[in-house]
Amino acid sequence: MDVIIESLPQYWDGFLRTLFLAVVSGIIALVAGTLLAAARVSPVAALRGFSMAYVEVVRNTPLTIAFFFAAIVLPRLGVTFEQFEVAAIIALSAYTAAFIAEAVRSGVNSVPVGQAEAARSIGMTFGQVLSLIILPQALRTVIPPLINILIALVKNSSVAGAFFVLELFGYGKQLANDHGDAVMWVLVGVAFFYLLITVPLGYIAHQVERKVAIAR
Amino acid sequence: MTTQVPDNALVSLNAVNKHYGQLHVLKDINLQVRKGEVVVVIGPSGSGKSTLCRAINRLETIDDGDISIDGKLLPEEGKELAHLRADVGMVFQSFNLFAHKTILENVTLGPIKVKGMSKADADKEAMALLERVGVGHQAPKLPAQLSGGQQQRVAIARALAMKPKVMLFDEPTSALDPEMINEVLDVMIQLAKEGMTMIVVTHEMGFARKAADRVVFMADGQIVEDATPEDFFTNPQSSRAKDFLSKLLTH
Numbered sequence: 001m002d003v004i005i006e007s008l009p010q011y012w013d014g015f016l017r018t019l020f021l022a023v024v025s026g027i028i029a030l031v032a033g034t035l036l037a038a039a040r041v042s043p044v045a046a047l048r049g050f051s052m053a054y055v056e057v058v059r060n061t062p063l064t065i066a067f068f069f070a071a072i073v074l075p076r077l078g079v080t081f082e083q084f085e086v087a088a089i090i091a092l093s094a095y096t097a098a099f100i101a102e103a104v105r106s107g108v109n110s111v112p113v114g115q116a117e118a119a120r121s122i123g124m125t126f127g128q129v130l131s132l133i134i135l136p137q138a139l140r141t142v143i144p145p146l147i148n149i150l151i152a153l154v155k156n157s158s159v160a161g162a163f164f165v166l167e168l169f170g171y172g173k174q175l176a177n178d179h180g181d182a183v184m185w186v187l188v189g190v191a192f193f194y195l196l197i198t199v200p201l202g203y204i205a206h207q208v209e210r211k212v213a214i215a216r
Numbered sequence: 217m218t219t220q221v222p223d224n225a226l227v228s229l230n231a232v233n234k235h236y237g238q239l240h241v242l243k244d245i246n247l248q249v250r251k252g253e254v255v256v257v258i259g260p261s262g263s264g265k266s267t268l269c270r271a272i273n274r275l276e277t278i279d280d281g282d283i284s285i286d287g288k289l290l291p292e293e294g295k296e297l298a299h300l301r302a303d304v305g306m307v308f309q310s311f312n313l314f315a316h317k318t319i320l321e322n323v324t325l326g327p328i329k330v331k332g333m334s335k336a337d338a339d340k341e342a343m344a345l346l347e348r349v350g351v352g353h354q355a356p357k358l359p360a361q362l363s364g365g366q367q368q369r370v371a372i373a374r375a376l377a378m379k380p381k382v383m384l385f386d387e388p389t390s391a392l393d394p395e396m397i398n399e400v401l402d403v404m405i406q407l408a409k410e411g412m413t414m415i416v417v418t419h420e421m422g423f424a425r426k427a428a429d430r431v432v433f434m435a436d437g438q439i440v441e442d443a444t445p446e447d448f449f450t451n452p453q454s455s456r457a458k459d460f461l462s463k464l465l466t467h
Contacts, residue, residue, distance in 0.1 A: 043293045117275055118312035118371075122326035122378055123302025125295060132329060137316050 003182040004189040007175050014171035015193045021085070021157040021167055022197065025092035026150055032093060033100025038130055040105050051101065058098035063156055066091040071163050088160035096153045103145040107138030140212050147205035151198045158194075168193050225284075226251045226413050227272060227382055232281035234267060241267050242278065243437040249382070254414045256424040256445075259434035260460055265417045266309075268434070269386045272415065273304040286381055302330050305375030305383040309390050311367040313359035313374070319346065320355040323374045330378070338377075345373040349403050365396030369403055376407075383407070385416040421464060425449060433457045 004011070039051035058066070070091035071084060081087060111134050119129040161169030172190035176183045225248040234242040241264045249255050257265045270276040272283060274290050274297060283290045285304060291297045313322050323342035327333040333341075346352045349369040351362070359367055368388055375383060385404065389397045401423050408414055408427040418424070424431050424445050431448040433441040435456045441448060452458045 112312075114308060114310050114312035115314060118306075118308065118314065118374075120298070121273055121275065121301055121304070121306035122374065123298050123300075123330040124326075125298045128329055132325065133314055 001185055003175065003179045003185050004192075007171075007186075007189070010171045010175060011168070011189055011193055014166060014168035014190075015196065017085075017165065017167040018154070018157055018169075018193070019197060021088055021092060021160060021165070022150075022154045025089050025096060025157070026153055028089070028093035029096035029100050029153065030146075032097035034104050034135070036097060036101035037104035037108060040101065041108055041130075043126060055098045055101050058095055059102065063091070063095050063159055066095045067159055067163055070094070084164045085160070088157070088163060088165050092153060092157055092160070095156070096149060099149045099152075100146065103142055103149060104135075104138065106145070107142035108134055110141045111137045140209070143205055143209045143212065147201060151201055154197050154201070155194065224250050226253075226286055227415065228284045229268075229272070230282050230284075232268075232271065232278050232283060234264075234271065234276065234278045241437050242271070245281070245437075245439060247432065247439065247442075249413060249415060251381075251413055252411045253429045254408045254412075254416065254427055255430045255432055256428040257415065257417045257432045257434060258419065258421070258424060258460075259440075263434040264437040265434045266386050269384050269415060269417045272382075272384055273301050273306055275306075298330075302326070302378050303381045305378060305380035307368070307371050307375055307383065307385045307388045309387040311359070311364070311371045311391070313367055313370055315359055317358075318355065319351065319357055319359065319362070319370050322359065322370060323377045326374065326378050342373070342377055345376055346370070349373045350399070363396060364392045365399045368392065368396075368400045372400075372403055372407070382413040382415065385414065385418065387417050387419070389418065389420055421449070433460070435460070 036051045036054060039047040040055075042048060067088070070087040074087065074090070075081075108130075115133055115137065116129050119133040124132065157167060158169035160167055161171075161173060164170075166174075168190055172186060175186045175189075179186055227247070227249040229245050229247040232242055232245040233240070243264075245268060247255075247268075257268065259265050267276055271278050272285070274283075274293075285300060288300065291300060313319075314325065317325060320339065320342055323345060324335070324338040327338040327341065328335060343352060343355065346355055349372055351366050351369050351373070354362055354366060354370070359370070362370065372383075372388075388404070389400050392400065397420065401420060404414070404416070404423065405427045416423070416428075428445045431441070431443055431445050432439055433443075433448065433452075433454075433456070440454045441452065441457050443453075448457070449461070452461055
């Protein structure tokens with residue numbers, strides 16, 4: 001137990017880095033995922049094809065592959081960065097975007113097709129139909145799966161610990177090495193700080209879900 | 217194949233064909249609608265009348281032939297098509313009011329977002345339209361809080377707010393309870409009297425008699441008859457039309 005109190009500064013540092021990774025990757029993934037979903041339902045065949053291929057490949061390969069790609073392959077292609085943290089953000093957002101695209105797409109499909117037809121019939125462009133009519137209505141059905149994906153993102157960010165990023169899990173490994181007699185408590189501490197992010201996320205989801213509920 | 221458009225035709229369909237797989241839903245359709253004309257399209261289920269109506273603003277694509285509105289051929293998907301659709305009002309069987317917007321917003325959204333009108337002007341015009349169709353007092357409500365007849369009248373107001381050149385009605389009363397049909401038809405009859413160009417797919421023969429300039433009878437994807445209501449109802453030429461009318465009148 002003492003090891004948690006003693007190591008609070010490290011935990012706190014790791015917690016903040018995990019939070020940073022999750023928030024930045026989460027925002028990028030939400031934007032990219034929504035764009036991918038829009039491409040998937042667009043009238044342009046090439047965009048649909050690209051989106052489908054991206055989602056299928058990324059969703060069906062392990063996250064570690066994405067990390068290896070970002071940390072090792074990208075630098076060889078000339079994309080270099082000072083910190084591994086950047087690679088971690090690239091990998092996490094690229095990976096999570098595929099799942100978000102699928103969730104948003106299913107939300108889009110849940111909106112009755114008549115809504116889009118009515119919007120098109122008053123002269124809205126594809127972008128207007130999507131942003132003004134479809135996505136606001138899709139939001140309600142999309143929130144629960146979206147939160148699941150973001151919770152998974154928070155936990156997935158622990159993979160960064162294996163790629164030299166000192167986030168919660170990275171510190172956890174260090175602390176476990178330094179306190180070989182208290183490994184269990186070290187891990188309990190790590191778990192606690194993950195819960196500190198993921199549990200409120202679920203709570204927020206519940207609140208937002210109630211707020212955006214639309215009577216049909 | 218000729219693509220001559222009569223000078224005074226506002227909506228013109230020339231040799232239009234469409235298939236759903238094996239099914240030939242529109243067979244060589246030729247139809248010209250002049251400005252100010254009210255054309256009622258009737259026919260048995262599956263005769264292609266809804267498809268015809270939806271093809272006019274390209275909610276359904278066609279395989280060949282051409283459709284033009286006010287002399288302009290329907291463009292492919294894109295900005296130009298959106299522009300053209302703004303001139304063609306459409307009223308659906310299932311109303312399709314935007315479920316997350318208030319009644320007022322449903323009517324103002326098009327003028328504001330598509331025509332770039334100021335919110336104040338759009339609100340004013342929308343309120344006048346809502347009053348005109350008799351649902352002004354419902355403006356702040358959401359669509360789900362209104363009855364079907366009220367929703368459909370709002371849908372008509374939403375289409376009118378774009379100041380369309382022509383209005384398409386795709387079975388506007390088919391999803392309504394009987395006691396609400398008349399409140400919608402009254403609005404449509406009023407609109408016809410004011411000179412709006414209208415293409416109306418309907419099963420309401422009373423409306424056809426009262427408001428139509430022409431009745432177009434469709435069966436199996438073809439236009440079988442195209443006559444004045446008087447001629448069509450009293451003296452149908454084809455056996456298909458005679459058969460259809462006799463079935464209507466036996467109940």
